[in-house]
Amino acid sequence: MPPVMAKAAGDRPGPHPGERIAKVLARAGICSRRQAERLIGQGRVAVDGEVLRSPARNVTGGNLITVDGETVGGQAPIRLWRHHKVSGVLTTHNDPQGRPTVFERLPDHMPRVISVGRLDLNSEGLLLLTNDGDVARHLELPSTGWVRRYRVRVHGRVDDSRLAGLAGGIEVDGVAYRGVDASLDRQQGANAWLTVSLREGKNKEIRKLMEYLGWPVNRLIRTAYGPFQLGSLPKGDVEEVRPKVLREQLGNFIGNEDRRRQS
Numbered sequence: 435m436p437p438v439m440a441k442a443a444g445d446r447p448g449p450h451p452g453e454r455i456a457k458v459l460a461r462a463g464i465c466s467r468r469q470a471e472r473l474i475g476q477g478r479v480a481v482d483g484e485v486l487r488s489p490a491r492n493v494t495g496g497n498l499i500t501v502d503g504e505t506v507g508g509q510a511p512i513r514l515w516r517h518h519k520v521s522g523v524l525t526t527h528n529d530p531q532g533r534p535t536v537f538e539r540l541p542d543h544m545p546r547v548i549s550v551g552r553l554d555l556n557s558e559g560l561l562l563l564t565n566d567g568d569v570a571r572h573l574e575l576p577s578t579g580w581v582r583r584y585r586v587r588v589h590g591r592v593d594d595s596r597l598a599g600l601a602g603g604i605e606v607d608g609v610a611y612r613g614v615d616a617s618l619d620r621q622q623g624a625n626a627w628l629t630v631s632l633r634e635g636k637n638k639e640i641r642k643l644m645e646y647l648g649w650p651v652n653r654l655i656r657t658a659y660g661p662f663q664l665g666s667l668p669k670g671d672v673e674e675v676r677p678k679v680l681r682e683q684l685g686n687f688i689g690n691e692d693r694r695r696q697s
Contacts, residue, residue: 455481455491458499460567462506463546467567478502510545512688514675515563518667525552525561536561540672550574550659551582554638559584559656560664563672572687573660576612576634580660584630585619586640588649592618592626596647606646611639625652 456470465473471489473479479486480500481493493499499506519525523534536549540563550562550573564570572578600614615631626649630640641651657664661683667673681688 453492453494454489455479455486455493455499456489457568458493459501459506460571463510463548463565463567464501464506465548465567466570469548470567473501510565511677512566512569512680512684513545513564514569514680514684515544515547515672516662516664516667516675517561517563517672518664518669519553519558519561520669521556521558524555525549539670544672551635553656554641557654557656558669559654560659560662560667561656562659562662569684569687578660579633581631581633581658582635582656582660583658584640585655585657586628586630586644586651587653588626588628588644588651589624590626590649591624592621592628592649594618597628600643604643604646606642609636609642611636611643614639614643 455474456467459465459470459473459479460467464470470479474486474489477485477487478501481491481497483498517536517540519536523536523539525536527535527537529535533555537547540547545565547563547565548567548570550564550570553559553561562573564573573580597616597618600611600616603613604611612632612634617629619627619629632639640654644651655664662675
């Protein structure tokens with residue numbers, strides 16, 4: 435695990451008394467809360483030299499927390515990046531098979547970040563990255579209401595009426611999918627380009643839905659995640675969202691979190 439950033443001037447305040455260790459690790463940008471619980475179960479997290487075996491532990495700003503022997507610093511200011519993921523790389527920090535990952539290709543000057551949701555191996559386009567696990571979780575929740583928009587190329591001749599039927603929701607192989615907005619952009623011989631928008635994004639949802647309809651996906655590009663657009667960001671590049679824009683889009687959430695942490 436890369437070294438954790440030390441606390442710097444202007445950082446957000448440390449955890450208030452009684453805060454769970456998994457939440458603290460998430461806010462420090464180490465990982466999500468669920469991932470933190472797995473790290474604890476693996477014996478990789480210690481508090482004041484004591485290796486934890488359960489996430490049911492409260493900590494305060496006075497505790498010394500380490501992950502894999504590295505000291506966890508204070509909570510850095512919330513940051514968000516847009517990344518143009520390319521096809522053929524995984525959205526994971528470690529792959530047992532040694533395949534290329536998004537995170538190993540990021541610039542050296544970037545802090546440790548986690549992704550907001552995922553794009554599978556063969557998908558490409560906009561991937562949001564953040565240094566705060568609570569922000570990542572918030573943006574992933576369907577209740578946040580952010581629409582994910584994709585350009586999708588499928589094989590086959592698309593029937594508009596069947597495509598429109600996705601708007602009412604559908605069940606495939608026992609999995610219930612919420613309504614999906616999908617429209618045909620153009621038919622090009624044996625392939626067709628679609629625009630697909632959804633608010634939930636279950637595992638490989640678009641691929642499974644199109645396969646069910648008889649139109650296998652041969653290219654999938656995410657073009658937007660909520661208010662953030664892929665735009666003209668070059669493939670493989672990463673660009674930080676300006677703090678002003680971040681505040682405009684996440685102001686209520688960030689403000690509530692900061693007030694709660696100071697209480």
